[in-house]
Amino acid sequence: QVQLVQSGAEVKKPGASVKVSCKASGYTFTSYGISWVRQAPGQGLEWMGWISAYDGHTNYAQKFQGRVIMTTDTSRSTAYMDLRSLRSDDTAMYYCARDDCTDGVCYLGPNWGQGTLVTVSS
Amino acid sequence: QSVLTQPPSASGTPGQRVTISCSGSSSNIGSNYVYWYQQLPGTAPKLLIYRNDQRPSGVPDRFSGSKSGTSASLAISGLRSEDEADYYCTAWDDSLSGWVFGGGTKLTVL
Numbered sequence: 001q002v003q004l005v006q007s008g009a010e011v012k013k014p015g016a017s018v019k020v021s022c023k024a025s026g027y028t029f030t031s032y033g034i035s036w037v038r039q040a041p042g043q044g045l046e047w048m049g050w051i052s053a054y055d056g057h058t059n060y061a062q063k064f065q066g067r068v069i070m071t072t073d074t075s076r077s078t079a080y081m082d083l084r085s086l087r088s089d090d091t092a093m094y095y096c097a098r099d100d101c102t103d104g105v106c107y108l109g110p111n112w113g114q115g116t117l118v119t120v121s122s
Numbered sequence: 123q124s125v126l127t128q129p130p131s132a133s134g135t136p137g138q139r140v141t142i143s144c145s146g147s148s149s150n151i152g153s154n155y156v157y158w159y160q161q162l163p164g165t166a167p168k169l170l171i172y173r174n175d176q177r178p179s180g181v182p183d184r185f186s187g188s189k190s191g192t193s194a195s196l197a198i199s200g201l202r203s204e205d206e207a208d209y210y211c212t213a214w215d216d217s218l219s220g221w222v223f224g225g226g227t228k229l230t231v232l
Binding site for chain 1: 124155157159161166167168169172173178210212214218219220221222223224225226
């Protein structure tokens with residue numbers, strides 16, 4: 001079965017960077033893209049961007065452009081999300097989610113990681 | 123401020139039917155599919171409805187989705203206590219070239 005397992009919780013100081021990993025199993029990694037979605041405490045969901053696991057093509061939400069880098073390591077079937085210049089309002093649960101595609105239309109599918117809590121505090 | 127608009131809360135008694143609305147614009151709901159997620163406390167979102175009205179396998183037929191113009195709705199019939207959760211709608215936005223979400227609706231089963 002498809003599984004996405006994320007790295008553990010992180011505590012960072014303002015201005016630092018954080019790199020969250022998302023290890024996939026149960027399917028051919030390069031056949032589907034991965035999105036990253038975050039959720040601040042008590043708040044709603046926010047899409048951060050997407051990466052193709054096939055060719056590394058990325059599409060970042062405008063809000064995060066210049067501050068986020070998404071990568072993959074196909075040899076490890078793992079996707080990474082690197083967020084820089086952290087601020088207190090970046091404190092959130094970060095999720096990876098695999099695409100599902102129907103008739104050529106892809107969307108945030110049913111397979112999500114368990115989430116990684118990133119806390120930014122001085 | 124979310125791009126898609128949902129009521130912050132909804133409620134119903136066991137067995138009732140409740141609907142949750144999601145309002146957008148021509149660049150998102152008006153021209154793309156709508157998806158619905160259920161999020162139980164402390165867990166990752168779970169896909170409930172895809173492509174406006176399709177249910178993934180394993181999702182009970184008590185859950186149904188619909189779309190008309192720039193609005194969409196999620197209906198839950200035969201409400202059960204375990205349906206108490208947050209519900210989010212999402213759609214691709216052509217202007218933003220990204221996924222946009224509603225602010226979420228907290229469903230309380232009285």
